[in-house]
Amino acid sequence: MPGEKGPQDACGVFGVWAPGEEVAKLAYFGLYSLQHRGQESAGIATSNGEQILVYKDMGLVSQVFDETALNALNGHIAIGHCRYSTTGGVTWENAQPTLGATSSGTVALGHNGNLVNSAELVDLVAERYGAQRRGELARGNTTDTALVTALLAGDENHTLQQTALEVLPRLRGAFSLVFMDETTLYAARDPQGVRPLVLGRLERGWVVASETPALDIVGASFVREVEPGELIAIDGDGLRSMKFAKPERAGCVFEYVYLARPDTTINGRSVHSARVEMGRELARQHPVDADLVIPVPESGTPAAVGYAQESGIPFGQGLMKNAYVGRTFIQPSDTLRQLGIRLKLNPLREVIKGKRLVVVDDSIVRGNTQRALIRMLREAGAAEIHVRISSPPVKWPCFYGIDFASRAELIANGLGPEEVGKSLGADTLGYISEEGMIAATEQPASQLCAACFTGKYPIELPNAEHLGKNLLEQAELPLGAPEDGLRTLSVSAGGASALQQP
Numbered sequence: 001m002p003g004e005k006g007p008q009d010a011c012g013v014f015g016v017w018a019p020g021e022e023v024a025k026l027a028y029f030g031l032y033s034l035q036h037r038g039q040e041s042a043g044i045a046t047s048n049g050e051q052i053l054v055y056k057d058m059g060l061v062s063q064v065f066d067e068t069a070l071n072a073l074n075g076h077i078a079i080g081h082c083r084y085s086t087t088g089g090v091t092w093e094n095a096q097p098t099l100g101a102t103s104s105g106t107v108a109l110g111h112n113g114n115l116v117n118s119a120e121l122v123d124l125v126a127e128r129y130g131a132q133r134r135g136e137l138a139r140g141n142t143t144d145t146a147l148v149t150a151l152l153a154g155d156e157n158h159t160l161q162q163t164a165l166e167v168l169p170r171l172r173g174a175f176s177l178v179f180m181d182e183t184t185l186y187a188a189r190d191p192q193g194v195r196p197l198v199l200g201r202l203e204r205g206w207v208v209a210s211e212t213p214a215l216d217i218v219g220a221s222f223v224r225e226v227e228p229g230e231l232i233a234i235d236g237d238g239l240r241s242m243k244f245a246k247p248e249r250a251g252c253v254f255e256y257v258y259l260a261r262p263d264t265t266i267n268g269r270s271v272h273s274a275r276v277e278m279g280r281e282l283a284r285q286h287p288v289d290a291d292l293v294i295p296v297p298e299s300g301t302p303a304a305v306g307y308a309q310e311s312g313i314p315f316g317q318g319l320m321k322n323a324y325v326g327r328t329f330i331q332p333s334d335t336l337r338q339l340g341i342r343l344k345l346n347p348l349r350e351v352i353k354g355k356r357l358v359v360v361d362d363s364i365v366r367g368n369t370q371r372a373l374i375r376m377l378r379e380a381g382a383a384e385i386h387v388r389i390s391s392p393p394v395k396w397p398c399f400y401g402i403d404f405a406s407r408a409e410l411i412a413n414g415l416g417p418e419e420v421g422k423s424l425g426a427d428t429l430g431y432i433s434e435e436g437m438i439a440a441t442e443q444p445a446s447q448l449c450a451a452c453f454t455g456k457y458p459i460e461l462p463n464a465e466h467l468g469k470n471l472l473e474q475a476e477l478p479l480g481a482p483e484d485g486l487r488t489l490s491v492s493a494g495g496a497s498a499l500q501q502p
């Protein structure tokens with residue numbers, strides 16, 4: 001479903017503890033492999049045991065960092081983050097890792113997910129640290145992540161680990177966190193384990209990352225998932241695992257459908273295999289007489305392979321994708337904008353002409369992309385177009401870290417499959433059933449979140465006025481001044497750098 005704005009993922013996180021290694025470069029390549037999870041900004045924080053440095057900026061990982069920046073980030077601990085925003089606007093201040101002062105030093109933090117009790121946490125920060133301390137948020141950081149950073153400040157009677165064990169149970173929503181102080185790397189995952197987070201082993205250290213390909217790219221071997229409700233601490237004394245909440249697993253099923261890389265394994269299940277199986281099931285549920293199965297690249301490809309295998313209809317590439325689309329910050333001119341989808345996809349006319357096509361995609365959100373795509377395929381000479389979707393109709397918004405659209409914008413909200421098919425201009429449309437999608441993940445239905453399809457939210461939501469991406473831009477947030485006592489190397493969007501001293 002390339003093209004339409006959504007669903008967008010809500011960040012990739014990476015952490016490494018490895019004395020003797022160039023940890024900033026490991027974090028860079030880890031983030032590089034997680035780029036699909038967030039393309040708005042990127043950042044890395046490192047510690048050499050005494051001082052934390054942070055370098056972050058707007059843009060892709062490869063745009064933000066160069067050799068000089070990475071060489072400046074020395075130390076043996078690093079965390080990294082690439083962002084797609086679900087709370088707080090797209091600003092440099094909201095880029096991560098965020099920084100905060102603790103009673104004993106500094107904390108840097110990166111977050112994948114979205115909290116649903118930010119309003120409550122704002123009150124908690126104000127109650128604990130008082131209105132006189134002006135903090136990250138008051139300086140313009142309007143993310144739920146900045147709230148967690150502020151809460152981790154703690155007091156002189158508690159270590160960061162003790163503070164984290166007290167704060168983490170108060171967070172509600174989806175959070176896969178990596179954070180660090182000068183000496184220790186931490187990783188934590190919400191009790192539902194909504195977003196993935198895995199632990200890997202290097203010869204001389206440890207790695208945590210959103211997805212398993214980030215372990216592969218730095219040569220780390222997969223050890224296990226960070227468990228839902230678990231806090232991990234890694235330092236010179238080794239790895240410590242602590243439970244801060246009882247696990248109530250509700251992993252995001254959409255990670256299997258679309259969000260995660262196909263070469264990722266989540267809770268023991270290969271995402272690629274799950275997608276192929278979704279395609280096979282789709283062929284069993286919605287067979288059709290046709291000449292060719294084509295995917296909407298890239299995300300529809302594994303399911304199209306599965307559909308072709310099960311149906312016996314040949315698989316072909318009928319659409320070419322510009323691999324670099326979405327990676328330009330240059331806005332197209334009006335003339336180019338009218339060409340719309342052609343910036344991203346172009347039909348192979350000799351493959352398509354005169355054929356009865358099965359077009360396989362992973363999901364339909366607003367439907368604008370599929371409508372334009374079908375028009376384009378007809379212009380290219382397709383005889384029939386049968387759209388097959390490897391997830392059920394998306395009818396509900398996500399509050400746990402994926403930015404779909406408002407409910408009113410979702411095409412399946414109010415229209416049945418047949419009407420959606422008509423509205424898109426397809427000859428037929430078939431969605432996989434909820435049961436079929438879940439079976440393909442090989443996870444028990446009771447341990448998955450499928451709320452965007454069912455409306456059954458596994459983590460209780462507050463009233464509507466306490467939800468929303470820009471909630472924290474509207475709130476008055478009396479927070480502390482976390483930069484007191486910090487040393488941060490930061491680079492502005494304009495490229496000027498500044499070393500902030502205590």
Ligand code: SF4
Pocket residue numbers: 194251252253254255397398399400401402449450451452453
């Ligand atoms: S609502 Fe949908 S996208 Fe959000 S966590 Fe649940 S399954 Fe994933």
